[in-house]
Amino acid sequence: MPGSGADLVLQGVTKRFGGFTAVDDLDLTVPSGSFFALLGPSGCGKTTTLRMVAGLETPTDGTITLSGEDISRLKPYRRPVNTVFQSYALFPHMTVAENVAFGLRRTGADEVDRKVGEMLELVELGQYAKRRPAQLSGGQQQRVALGRALINRPQVLLLDEPLGALDLKLRRQMQIELKRIQTEVGITFVHVTHDQEEAMTMADTVAVMNAGVIEQMGQPMELYEHPRTTFVANFLGQSNLARGTVSGPQGDDVAVSVEGTTLRAPAARSVGADGDVWVGIRPEKVFLAKGGSETDDGLNVLRGGVVTDVSYIGVSTQYLTRMTWGQELMVFEQNTGARDHFGVGDTVDLHWRPEHTFLLDAAQDATAGVERGDPE
Amino acid sequence: MSEPTAPEDRSSGRIGYLLLLPAALWLGVFFVVPLISLISTSLYDPAGSLELGYQMTGEVANYVSVLSDYRDQFLRSLAYAGFATVACILLGYPLAYAIAFKAGRWRNLMLVAVIAPFFTSFLIRTLSWQLLLADQGWLVETLQFLHLLGEDGRLLATPLAVVTGLTYNFLPFMVLPLYASLEKIDPRLMEAGADLYASPFTTFRKVTLPLSMPGLVGGTLLTFIPAAGDYINAELLGNTSTQMIGNVIQNLFDGGSYPEAAALSVTLMSVIVVLVLVYIRRAGTEELL
Numbered sequence: 314m315p316g317s318g319a320d321l322v323l324q325g326v327t328k329r330f331g332g333f334t335a336v337d338d339l340d341l342t343v344p345s346g347s348f349f350a351l352l353g354p355s356g357c358g359k360t361t362t363l364r365m366v367a368g369l370e371t372p373t374d375g376t377i378t379l380s381g382e383d384i385s386r387l388k389p390y391r392r393p394v395n396t397v398f399q400s401y402a403l404f405p406h407m408t409v410a411e412n413v414a415f416g417l418r419r420t421g422a423d424e425v426d427r428k429v430g431e432m433l434e435l436v437e438l439g440q441y442a443k444r445r446p447a448q449l450s451g452g453q454q455q456r457v458a459l460g461r462a463l464i465n466r467p468q469v470l471l472l473d474e475p476l477g478a479l480d481l482k483l484r485r486q487m488q489i490e491l492k493r494i495q496t497e498v499g500i501t502f503v504h505v506t507h508d509q510e511e512a513m514t515m516a517d518t519v520a521v522m523n524a525g526v527i528e529q530m531g532q533p534m535e536l537y538e539h540p541r542t543t544f545v546a547n548f549l550g551q552s553n554l555a556r557g558t559v560s561g562p563q564g565d566d567v568a569v570s571v572e573g574t575t576l577r578a579p580a581a582r583s584v585g586a587d588g589d590v591w592v593g594i595r596p597e598k599v600f601l602a603k604g605g606s607e608t609d610d611g612l613n614v615l616r617g618g619v620v621t622d623v624s625y626i627g628v629s630t631q632y633l634t635r636m637t638w639g640q641e642l643m644v645f646e647q648n649t650g651a652r653d654h655f656g657v658g659d660t661v662d663l664h665w666r667p668e669h670t671f672l673l674d675a676a677q678d679a680t681a682g683v684e685r686g687d688p689e
Numbered sequence: 690m691s692e693p694t695a696p697e698d699r700s701s702g703r704i705g706y707l708l709l710l711p712a713a714l715w716l717g718v719f720f721v722v723p724l725i726s727l728i729s730t731s732l733y734d735p736a737g738s739l740e741l742g743y744q745m746t747g748e749v750a751n752y753v754s755v756l757s758d759y760r761d762q763f764l765r766s767l768a769y770a771g772f773a774t775v776a777c778i779l780l781g782y783p784l785a786y787a788i789a790f791k792a793g794r795w796r797n798l799m800l801v802a803v804i805a806p807f808f809t810s811f812l813i814r815t816l817s818w819q820l821l822l823a824d825q826g827w828l829v830e831t832l833q834f835l836h837l838l839g840e841d842g843r844l845l846a847t848p849l850a851v852v853t854g855l856t857y858n859f860l861p862f863m864v865l866p867l868y869a870s871l872e873k874i875d876p877r878l879m880e881a882g883a884d885l886y887a888s889p890f891t892t893f894r895k896v897t898l899p900l901s902m903p904g905l906v907g908g909t910l911l912t913f914i915p916a917a918g919d920y921i922n923a924e925l926l927g928n929t930s931t932q933m934i935g936n937v938i939q940n941l942f943d944g945g946s947y948p949e950a951a952a953l954s955v956t957l958m959s960v961i962v963v964l965v966l967v968y969i970r971r972a973g974t975e976e977l978l
Contacts, residue, residue, distance in 0.1 A: 389883040400953050402881040406899045415895075419886035461885070 319345035319380040321501060323468050326375035328361050335361040337525035339375070343503055343518075345470070348495050350504045350629065351514035354682070358525040359505045360399075363471050366503065367396045379468055390419075395462035396471040400478055403446035409433070409457050410442040416465040423523030428464060435494065436460040444551050452483045459491070463498060472504040476511060481591070488514050509549050513537070521545050523682065539582055539593075543673055546593050548682030553642045555597070556675065557592040559583075565657035566667060572638045576613040589675035596643035598669040601632060603653065614664040618642065620655050630654065634661055697790070707968075731951035739945050751952040759937050759953065766934040767960075769848070769923075770916035773855035777863035777912050778905070780856070785867035790876065790925065803864050815854055815925045822850050822926065846928040852921035863908035870904025871897070906972050914961055 321343040328336040336358040343349045351359040364370040366377060368389030377385045385393050395416065404412050410429050433439050436456040446454055455475060462470055477482045477490070492515050495502050506512050512519045513533035520530040522542070529536060529545045540546035543554060555573040566577040571592050578592065594613075608614050618634035621641060625648075632644040632655065644663060646652050648658045655661055730743070731751055737743035756763070788799045806814060821828055822844040829845075833839035844850050874897060882892030898905075920935030927933075934957055941950035 367884055369883070388888075389880070390886045390888055394884075396881070398877055398884075400877070402875060402877040404878060404881070404896060413889070415882075419891065435690035465885070471848045658758060 319468055319501075321345075321503070321620060322378045323362070323366075324378070326365060326372045327361070328358070328365060328370060329373045336365070339525070340525060341520065341527065341530075343501060345380075345468075345501055346499055347503065347517045348502045348515055350506060350512035350519045351522055352506055352509055352512040352519050352520035352548075354507055355524045357417070359507075359522045360473055360491060361418060362522070363396075363473055363503065363505045366469065367394055367471050368392050371583050393468040394471060395465050395467040396473060397455075397458045397462050397475045399474040401446075401458040403454055403457055403461070405446055408443050408445060409438060409449070412446065412457055413460045413464055415461060420465070432460045432464040432655040435463075435497070447516070452487060455479065455487060456490075459494070463500070466498075466673055467500065469501045469503055474506055475504070476506075476508075484511070488563050491515060503529075504616070513549075521548060523548070525648075540593070540671060542681070543591060543593075543677040543679055544586065544682035546671070546673065546682070547680070551596055551643060552593050553596060554593050554673070554679045555590040555640060555642070556674075557590050557637075559587055559590055559672070560656055567672065569672060571615070572636070574615055574672060576615075577667040578672050579668050582668075582670070583672035591673040591675055592677055592679065593673055594665055594669060594670045596631070597647075599642070599644045599663050599665045601634070601646060601653070601655055601661045602664060604662055606662065608662065609666050611667065612664045613667050614662055615642075616662045618661045618663055620657050620659045620661055623655065623657060632661075634663065694919075725780040727951050728955055730947050731955050733951075734950040735946065735948045737948075739947070743947065748948065752949050752956060755949050755953045756956065759934065762932050762934050762937050763957075763960075765931070766917050766957075767964075769852055769855060769931075769933060770913050770919075772852045773859060773916050774863075774909055774913045776852065776856040777860050777908070781860055781863035781867055781908065782905070785864050785871055788864075788868050789871035789874075800868070803861050804870075806861065811858065812921065815858065815921055817924055818854050818857065819845065822853070846931075847928060848927070848931050851923050851931050851933075854926045855916045855919060858919075858922065859912040862911035862915075866907035866911060867901060867904040870901045870907070874900045902972060906969060909968070910965060914965070917961060918957060 321341075323339055323341040326336060326339040326341075327334065339358075339362060341362075351362060353359045361370060365372050365385075368384070368387060368391075372385055375385070376383055379393065384394075404415065407415070410433065413432055414429045417428060418596055422428070428443075430439070433442055438453060438456055438460065441449060441453060446457060449457065455478075458475070472491075476487050479487060480520050488511060491502075491504075492628055495515075504512070504516060513536075516533065518530065519533050521528045522535065523544050528542045529540065531539075537549050538543060540549065540552070543552075546552035546554065555571050557569040557576070560568045560570050560575065562568070562580065563577060565580055567580050567583045569576050569578060569590060569592055576592060583590075602608060604617065615636060617637045620632055621635045622633035624631040627648070629645045629647050632646065633641045635641050636643060642663060705842070729745065732749065733743035733744065733751075734746040734748055735751060784803070788796055788803075792799050812841075817943060820826060823829065824843050824845060826844075829838065832844075833840065833842060838844070844853075860872050878896050879892050882896045883889070887895060917933075918935050920933060920939050923931055923933040923936050934953060938950050938953050938957075941947075941953065
């Protein structure tokens with residue numbers, strides 16, 4: 314459906330700051346009415362992309378069209394687009410109601426007071442109309458910023474890390490709230506975030522961005538289950554990636570040899586599966602069994618692991634197991650009560666269903682997208 | 690649900706008062722006492738003199754006589770100070786704005802340039818303006834050559850020279866508070882304005898200007914109040930018909946007419962206080978008080 318109706322379309326958009334390329338030849342179509350998330354680590358170019366759509370940056374190259382109209386070089390105040398800024402940028406000298414009315418006053422809309430009243434009801438701030446932003450909590454300020462942008466009924470609403478300043482509990486609450494409001498008003502939301510859980514919870518479509526380019530785009534479940542790059546495999550949740558060599562097709566599957574063990578992966582999930590590959594499996598898909606025990610036929614099995622670390626985190630237990638070739642693999646076991654517990658030093662076998670295996674091009678960096686301690 | 694105040698709250702309140710004490714003593718000795726002395730001097734019998742001493746006669750008539758005698762100088766002072774303040778705003782606002790938002794790595798250098806004149810004395814700087822505006826100076830000759838100034842036209846010893854001098858001398862007092870106020874404004878607020886359909890001019894009018902009001906009001910007060918009482922500029926750059934109230938007060942003190950000089954000073958002070966209060970109320974920046 315690219316290019317249809319009121320879609321937001323970016324074609325070949327590039328932004329360079331001096332010698333630094335923040336966004337590199339980006340092609341992107343955001344369907345009208347969708348909740349779209351641009352997900353990536355800080356510095357990946359997602360905020361720059363958003364600012365180019367808002368008109369706060371001018372693309373070095375490429376075009377941005379909205380509803381068929383080229384807006385690439387339109388001044389920000391002439392675009393039918395509004396932004397919810399990171400840290401909100403509320404006007405401190407105006408009341409909540411005046412903040413929300415700001416856009417309507419500029420466009421000379423009628424019935425401003427009634428519309429402001431309705432918007433404040435929608436974002437549940439009716440009784441705070443006369444307050445100044447500084448007298449509100451973070452979550453309330455966030456809703457003022459949302460109302461101030463939404464009241465203008467923009468064709469696209471841009472959200473730049475809108476929940477970044479809120480604490481975890483409030484963030485969860487606002488995620489649900491934002492999703493509710495988006496469904497209610499039916500406006501296209503483009504949401505920039507570095508929080509993968511936030512993107513997956515809210516968005517219909519997620520584009521994972523890294524180093525100025527989009528790595529992969531799709532529905533949250535598709536991205537998670539079928540990562541096409543090591544970056545996506547590591548940035549969206551966590552993955553075990555082991556080095557393997559494709560030995561050939563085996564029915565609908567591809568057989569791949571990892572350190573002398575033959576494993577199988579569905580051909581449909583094996584991007585560029587030829588020669589050397591990364592064999593990927595999500596830690597929660599792997600089960601642990603006592604070393605040398607019987608396993609069902611048709612499972613992928615890696616034997617001879619040794620547990621090196623156990624973290625009990627309530628809902629699950631996270632194991633690190635050192636394999637015979639020295640690599641440590643992660644295994645997350647749900648604490649259903651039906652599974653055995655293992656301790657450090659126990660010998661274990663790892664097994665999982667072949668259809669959960671994915672293969673990636675071995676030329677990619679296996680550590681791309683791994684979070685390095687600092688979540689910002 | 691008002692809990693009784695914890696004891697440490699009360700002791701920290703006492704510490705607050707103790708911290709105020711040195712400044713309060715200083716102001717008491719060097720401001721309140723002289724002020725009372727000034728007010729009582731303004732009510733002395735003007736027939737007295739330094740040699741013979743003054744009689745306290747509650748001479749309210751001093752006020753009436755100085756106001757009728759020096760009404761022109763009074764109004765002139767307010768007008769010159771007003772013109773200089775407006776000129777300072779017109780020159781200072783763009784400068785402060787540029788330093789705050791556009792200067793980039795030149796910001797500190799530009800701030801130093803604003804403050805640099807303070808490294809020489811006020812008097813010396815005003816004397817240099819005398820040279821600059823002199824009849825044989827290059828400025829006058831250039832203006833005459835361009836026919837912007839008549840054959841016998843001059844700059845020195847004109848009202849323009851006095852206002853120019855006042856503007857020059859008090860410009861930093863306008864720029865610095867304005868800069869401090871503009872610099873605090875989050876540039877994202879201007880982006881938010883643009884995002885919400887406001888043109889750059891509307892964004893300035895609705896967002897930047899209101900948020901810089903504390904600086905504008907502060908700068909205006911720091912410029913207008915000393916300019917209204919200034920006598921150096923009128924003395925060095927003006928002539929006898931550009932005398933300001935400061936010159937009159939100085940002359941009266943020099944001539945030993947203490948009661949009249951005091952009455953004029955008190956009047957000037959009261960007028961300025963009233964003007965400031967009205968101004969702050971109008972500007973909506975009561976929180977400055």
